Amino acid sequence: xxxxxxxxxxxxxxxxFRYSKHAVEQRVxxxxxxxxxxxxxxxxxxxxxxxxxxxxxSCLIFGKTKDDRPLHVQCTLSxxxxxxxxxxxxxxxxxxxxxxxxx
Numbered sequence: 001x002x003x004x005x006x007x008x009x010x011x012x013x014x015x016x017f018r019y020s021k022h023a024v025e026q027r028v029x030x031x032x033x034x035x036x037x038x039x040x041x042x043x044x045x046x047x048x049x050x051x052x053x054x055x056x057x058s059c060l061i062f063g064k065t066k067d068d069r070p071l072h073v074q075c076t077l078s079x080x081x082x083x084x085x086x087x088x089x090x091x092x093x094x095x096x097x098x099x100x101x102x103x
Contacts, residue, residue, distance in 0.1 A: 004059055004077050005046055011081035012041050020055075023083045032086050036065045040073050047098045050074075055084055062089070062098055070097045
């Protein structure tokens, strides 16, 4: 998994990524800045992988911002890194923001 995160981090630092329309809408609606997304990707961890996602292989990254705000960022892995969505995980649905609670 770390090689996936390394590729995502490299794409972000090189500017070789893009936001999906959905991610842009979610950033605005949820007041999540690009800087916060950079923080999550640069210091976070992959908590789920979706090898058969409709957008192509993707993963869910969890991290906390310097202001201790927990966020999830879903990104595709290839051929180009696309930030699919961003959100604050609901503690009723997540254990420590990393593991899904049973339904």
